[in-house]
Structure formats: C-alpha cells, structure tokens
Amino acid sequence: MGMRAAALRNARQSRFGTVALLAAGVFGLLVAVSTLLFGITTSARGTGGAAQLGLLSLSWMAGRIGFAAFSGGDPAVPLDLFRTIPVGRRILARSLALLGFADVATVLLGIALAGTVAYGFRRDPVAGLVGILGTALTLIMIGLLGTIVAAAVPVGSRRRQDLGTLLSAAVISGVVVLGTLIQPLLALLADGRPRALVIMVEILPSGWSADATSAAAAGHLAGTLLPLAALAAGCAVLYRWWPYVLDARLLSQATSSRHVRSRSRRRVLPATATGAVICRELRLWIRDPNRAGFLLVAVVVGLGVCVVPLISQGTRVLLPFAGCGTAIIAGAVAGNGYGFDGAAMAVLLDTGAERADVRGRQLAWLLLLGPYALALTVVGGLLGGQPWALPWSYGLLAAILGGAAGVIPLSSVVAPQPLDANGSPGPTWVVKTYASIVLIALSTTPTLAVLIIGRAVGSSLITWLAVAIGVITGTVAIMVLGRLAGSRAVAGGPEIYQALSQAGFRK
Structure with a gap:
C-alpha cells in the first residue's frame, strides 16, 4: 500500500x-x-x-x-x-x-x-x-x-x-x-x-x-x-x-524469434516523405498490438451497435449507418498516434518532416478505414431497404471520414498521452477519446443541416446535395485541421518529445 x-x-x-x-x-x-x-x-x-x-x-x-x-x-x-x-x-x-x-x-x-x-x-x-x-x-x-x-x-x-x-x-x-x-x-x-x-x-x-x-x-x-x-x-x-x-x-522470460525475409516488392506509394509515412502507418495499424486492438474495437463496436436494433427489436433502421459508426469510433481511438510512438518521435524531429508526417498519418487512416466504412454503408443500405437513408448515410460518412482524418493528428499533437509501464495508454486517454467523438460529430453539422432542410421541405434534390456538402466539408477539415496539426508539430515538437521521453524513462 x-x-x-x-x-x-x-x-x-x-x-x-x-x-x-x-x-x-x-x-x-x-x-x-x-x-x-x-x-x-x-x-x-x-x-x-x-x-x-x-x-x-x-x-x-x-x-x-x-x-x-x-x-x-x-x-x-x-x-x-x-x-x-x-x-x-x-x-x-x-x-x-x-x-x-x-x-x-x-x-x-x-x-x-x-x-x-x-x-x-x-x-x-x-x-x-x-x-x-x-x-x-x-x-x-x-x-x-x-x-x-x-x-x-x-x-x-x-x-x-x-x-x-x-x-x-x-x-x-x-x-x-x-x-x-x-x-x-x-x-x-x-x-x-x-x-x-x-x-x-x-x-x-x-x-x-x-x-x-x-x-x-x-x-x-x-x-x-x-x-x-x-x-x-x-x-x-x-x-x-x-x-x-x-x-x-x-x-517468465520474454523471448522473440523473428525471421526477417527480404522480398522485392513493387512500389505502390510515391517515393516521397508522405508516401513513406503512409507505408509506415499502414504497417503499424496492423502490426502494433495497441493500434490493432483499438481498430478491432472500432470494427466490432461500430457494426455491433447498428445490428443491435435488428436483434432486439427486429428493425433495420441503423444498418445503413454502420459505416458512419465505425468511422467515428476508429477516428476517436486513433487520436494518440504520437503517444503510441513515444520517444521515437526524435526521428521525426531530426528529419524535420513534421508536416509530411501529419499528412501521411491522415492519408494512411483514410486508406485503411475509408474503403471498409464505405463497403459497410453500401451493404447496410442494401440490407436496410430504406431509400430515404441513402443520402443521409453517404453524406454523413463523407463528413465523418474527413472530420476524423482532421481531428486525429490535431488531438495527437495537442494532448499526446504517453504509454504507461504496461505499454498501454493511461486512463486519461478514455476522456480524450470521448472528446474526439464530440469533435468528429461536430464536423458533420453543415451536412446534417442540409439533410434536415431537405427532409423538412420534402426535396430529394436538397437531400442528395448533402452528399456533396459532406465531401466538401470533409476535405476542408482534412486540409485545415491537418495544417494546424502540422504547425503545432513544428512549433511544439520538442516539448511533445520531452513529455513522451520522460514518460518512457519513468517506466
């Protein structure tokens, strides 16, 4: 005690x-x-x-x-x-x-x-x-x-x-x-x-x-x-x-027997700093147990919550929105990228590629979650059998993907949460996750407003216009919030590294 x-x-x-x-x-x-x-x-x-x-x-x-x-x-x-x-x-x-x-x-x-x-x-x-x-x-x-x-x-x-x-x-x-x-x-x-x-x-x-x-x-x-x-x-x-x-x-003694195999692979991503970050992030989201675990939570919960009404009440009302729910949760749990990296941020500071790193993290998350969320939305719309929900699900998904891709790096550089002695984020990370959910939900406000107006006046044209609004607002969120995150990473990078490295020394 x-x-x-x-x-x-x-x-x-x-x-x-x-x-x-x-x-x-x-x-x-x-x-x-x-x-x-x-x-x-x-x-x-x-x-x-x-x-x-x-x-x-x-x-x-x-x-x-x-x-x-x-x-x-x-x-x-x-x-x-x-x-x-x-x-x-x-x-x-x-x-x-x-x-x-x-x-x-x-x-x-x-x-x-x-x-x-x-x-x-x-x-x-x-x-x-x-x-x-x-x-x-x-x-x-x-x-x-x-x-x-x-x-x-x-x-x-x-x-x-x-x-x-x-x-x-x-x-x-x-x-x-x-x-x-x-x-x-x-x-x-x-x-x-x-x-x-x-x-x-x-x-x-x-x-x-x-x-x-x-x-x-x-x-x-x-x-x-x-x-x-x-x-x-x-x-x-x-x-x-x-x-x-x-x-x-x-x-017990931790052992590791990893065999490294070199294979020639065809380059898909561009040979730039941003392309290198995208490649690194895609691998980390699959290989790092923390990131893979959080991604698993988003995939299971996002789909499971939308299937709950079908199981409990026999209604399919939420099926078209399974992609939206998954994207919100995946964006919220991804907002601690620099906290996951820890003292490895020193490599970023040495190269001076902070802005490219931010863009690479955004694009990697979109490449990883975007196709899956879109597939869930399409399949959920077909199974749901509710034509009115299609513009709502597509418009909100576009806004959510863009808002999440903007919030992810910004929340990571504003309030990075170091990993504890067990290699897991501390309890304050949970509160940060809820805050990210709120911010991502707020990014859908323009799209949601157009959807509500279209439904109120009974105009399908206005309702479908919300899809374009969602794409525009999502793109703006990616660019603006990403730029803010890059500026914050450049200006506050040494302070972030010091906080993360000190946390590592305390372990």
Whole structure:
C-alpha cells in the first residue's frame, strides 16, 4: 500500500490528466449509482428482478476483467519489480491480492453490486442479509479474477503479449455491444423471456448472488445455499490458483524469434516523405498490438451497435449507418498516434518532416478505414431497404471520414498521452477519446443541416446535395485541421518529445 501511495503521489500528471481522471471517476460513480438505483426500484416480484440484476452484474464483471486484461495490471506497482525480492511467493501473492482490492474500481463495483442487497431487503430481511453475503463473495471473486487476468495476459513472448492485447480488445468490444443491448434485454428479462437468456444469467457466476437472494425471499433453502457455496468455492479456487499464476509471471522470460525475409516488392506509394509515412502507418495499424486492438474495437463496436436494433427489436433502421459508426469510433481511438510512438518521435524531429508526417498519418487512416466504412454503408443500405437513408448515410460518412482524418493528428499533437509501464495508454486517454467523438460529430453539422432542410421541405434534390456538402466539408477539415496539426508539430515538437521521453524513462 505504501509503495502504491508513493508511486501515485510522485507521479507527474498534467492538468488535463488530472481533470480527465476526475471526469472518469464521476462518470463511473454515476453509472454505479444508477445500477444501485435499479436494484432499489426494480420489481420485487417473481424471478425477473433477479435475472435483471444478474445481467447487470455480468456487464460489470466483464468490464472489470476486460479492463484488467487491457491494462495488464497496476502501473503503480509493476509485478516485474518483485522478481529478485527475497519474499516468499505465497506471502507476496497474498499481499498483492489484498492490494488489488485497494482500488477505486472496487469501490464503484461495490456500489453497483449493492443493488442486489437493496433488492433483497425490499423482499425480506433474511434475503437482504443473503444479498450482503452474496455481494461480498461476488466482489471478492471479481477482484481475484481481475488480478489473475492482469498478471496472466502479459506473460511470455511478445507474440503472446500481442495476442493478449487483441483478446482484451475483443472483450472490451463485447462489453460495449452488450451495453447497448442492456435496456431491451432488461425489458425482456422482466417478463422471464427469452428462457435461454434467463438460464444463461442464472448459470453464470455473476448471477449467483441474485439467485441466492431471490431463493431466500421465496424460502428455498437449497436454492439459497447452493449459489453461496459455489461463490465461496470459486473464491477459494481463485485464491489458491493466484500464487501459481504469479510465480509463472515472475519466472517468465520474454523471448522473440523473428525471421526477417527480404522480398522485392513493387512500389505502390510515391517515393516521397508522405508516401513513406503512409507505408509506415499502414504497417503499424496492423502490426502494433495497441493500434490493432483499438481498430478491432472500432470494427466490432461500430457494426455491433447498428445490428443491435435488428436483434432486439427486429428493425433495420441503423444498418445503413454502420459505416458512419465505425468511422467515428476508429477516428476517436486513433487520436494518440504520437503517444503510441513515444520517444521515437526524435526521428521525426531530426528529419524535420513534421508536416509530411501529419499528412501521411491522415492519408494512411483514410486508406485503411475509408474503403471498409464505405463497403459497410453500401451493404447496410442494401440490407436496410430504406431509400430515404441513402443520402443521409453517404453524406454523413463523407463528413465523418474527413472530420476524423482532421481531428486525429490535431488531438495527437495537442494532448499526446504517453504509454504507461504496461505499454498501454493511461486512463486519461478514455476522456480524450470521448472528446474526439464530440469533435468528429461536430464536423458533420453543415451536412446534417442540409439533410434536415431537405427532409423538412420534402426535396430529394436538397437531400442528395448533402452528399456533396459532406465531401466538401470533409476535405476542408482534412486540409485545415491537418495544417494546424502540422504547425503545432513544428512549433511544439520538442516539448511533445520531452513529455513522451520522460514518460518512457519513468517506466
């Protein structure tokens, strides 16, 4: 605890980082309180309420474990520092396990899971007490599982680390898509349907606390004791397993066996500074695990959110806009390019090609995302069967692609977020991502205004004119914002490099 407190106390944090952390904490608190209020206000009759609480607990559990896999552990207390410390593995494992609970995320998780306690006391005092015990066991299980996942994912070779990053990105994508399905699924669970979903929620460990609480309210002794016993057994197994995971992590050695093959390739991109940057960026977006993971999140979430109404309500209204959603998310997560590069920015400063670097990053992102987003828009428009949505989807997509390509380098040079000790962006990056989403959405304002006017007057000509407006505004955003980013990179390049290199030295 003293080590963590000292690390956090002495960590250098910008004003933006401090504000971002506070904003993220307030947002997490609001979400946790809303989950608690759901347990207070949900219907206390039947088993529908227990199934609903089980689904909410599942979303919190998946989010907590997904974040643990993505972050790779506590950056304030790197596990690799304990390789040579002469402390018994079991003593060290017990101390680190307890340290894992001393986290703000545990407090937020406890508030959210307390909805089961409120649900139990509304039905019966005994059920409320069972809810307290079940919630405590669930909290312990999630904490231990998160600690184990954080230590297990980065272990081994570089290839395995990359696979762990992509796996965590897939988990985060699933959590986000599940979040968009929460409301319709909660409405279905209130009526006890679909039966397969109810059974799944009851079987998963995240729902055992709610199951025991509901059974206690109904006076079923076996239904009360079995889930609690299963939770206790799960906690015991995880606690006994944790020292072996820690031992494997501390004894592991990263190995790398890469074979470089030289092949003659036909040049496609121009032999210029911008062409070289485009080639480099295209490779990094595929090979760098951080970038590939964020790209995977954009691809899965952008498509998944638009498919949600089709699954939950049988409507295809959002299918034509799958490309737009993907482009917005991909643009938001790409706004930390110089933070990903770290101290390698020294090469850019030595060559003096800052403006070419900015243009190359913009064009590489457009080449990577543009065709995919356009294909999604075309296919979604055909499957959606809504002719009115075509000018909306095409016009907004053009504006979004241009706005995102302009925001990406500008946000990267204005507020670069260094990678932490685990090679991942810090928590302030999340706030920066939301800010980028807002900026990209604002770039569609002229196109959206023309679309609304065309719809209001009933003119298809004006509506289709919005496609041209989107292309124009997107092009202007690329040129203007790219020029601003280039000027900022030239003027503030040394300061950006100093901040990124100092962050690397602190690791």
